[in-house]
Amino acid sequence: MITCCISLTSCGENEPPAKQELIASSQGYELTESHFETYLKYVENFAGETADLKTQIAIKSQLKETFLKEPEALLKQLDSLSAEELKPPFMLENKEAQSSAETYESVETPMAEGHKIVRDLLGSDIGEMRFDTPAANTFRTYVANTLLTATTGNYNTGITGSDSRNTNSQTQFCANGTYTEALSGHVSIQTNGAGAVSSGTTNITGYWDVASLPNGMMIIVMYSTHPYVLEDWPNGIMPFVVAKYGADFMALPSGDLYRRAANQFCN
Incomplete structure (x- = not known):
């Protein structure tokens, strides 16, 4: 280098x-x-x-x-x-995990508005998250102007009928520290010759920032006051831990995958 x-x-x-x-x-x-x-x-x-x-x-x-x-x-x-x-981070050994007791040198850089909002909300309650390590700063660049997509679905059938449920999540992370998430769902139920179909989309907006963790993983901290978010996260703060990532994917510790599209610039 x-x-x-x-x-x-x-x-x-x-x-x-x-x-x-x-x-x-x-x-x-x-x-x-x-x-x-x-x-x-x-x-x-x-x-x-x-x-x-x-x-x-x-x-x-x-x-x-x-x-x-x-x-x-x-x-x-x-x-x-x-x-x-x-x-690439997914090819590195977890050297941060091996040296979790070390003191990390932070390099503070000017923050986008959304990132500052997230950090101000967290205050000193950041646990082991580190926002200004080289790894975190690079991951922040990687996340900016990115679109993440995930799709889930299931189908059940029985003597009396059948039902299917499909959900799709698309989250766009903007360079200014804001994000927009579109959650769409489709439910179809068929019983005894009758049926019902329901579909809709929920649009959520908020702010985001990223940090590195001692175990080598990264975390995207998302904040929103949308009622849909507050149902599960009363303080509006959602931690999104990323175990591995590459050019076209992000993987959660559970193994769930999100498809990634780069260079998705916000208006």
Whole structure:
């Protein structure tokens, strides 16, 4: 992996001119193409896919915006990346679990509005969740502009009739820390020559953020005041633990899978 260099140092002298090309400068620090290539490779490996030109432009714009707000913190975070951390998370051993007693260095970066709302609601009640580790920051980029889909269904039949139930969940996570979930269901009941059909869709909106856990898993913390959510989660906060993830899927500890579609930008 290319070592990131803070401006006013000599470590970039041996790099090709293209990699020294300046993207932005702020507070005496410089963001170069070398930094962007490092970050792009990091994101691509964690997402398990190669970013197209449109996505690369969006990633560079986001990186530049973050740099202009917190140049020192961003360069420090890039400099902390190691070659081993460039592997996809589902190929890594649970090294966080092996060193759960270690003190993790947090690198705070500017937060989107929705992420700040979630953290303000949690306050100090975060348990072992860590929001500002390199793994959490990369997973946050992976989740943003993503659409998750899950479908379940069952069919029962007996002497007196039959029934079928199907549900579909589509959740879109926006880069500003908001999300929209569409829950649709279809129920069909047939008994003794008579039948009934019911279907409908519930739209839920809220906020989200992510954190890493000591066992190597990730967690998406979702918050909504929608009545449907409050029925099961009175405080509106829903923890969504992710055991593994890749370019086109997220897997829960239970083994349930969600299909993932990347680059689903919010309006």
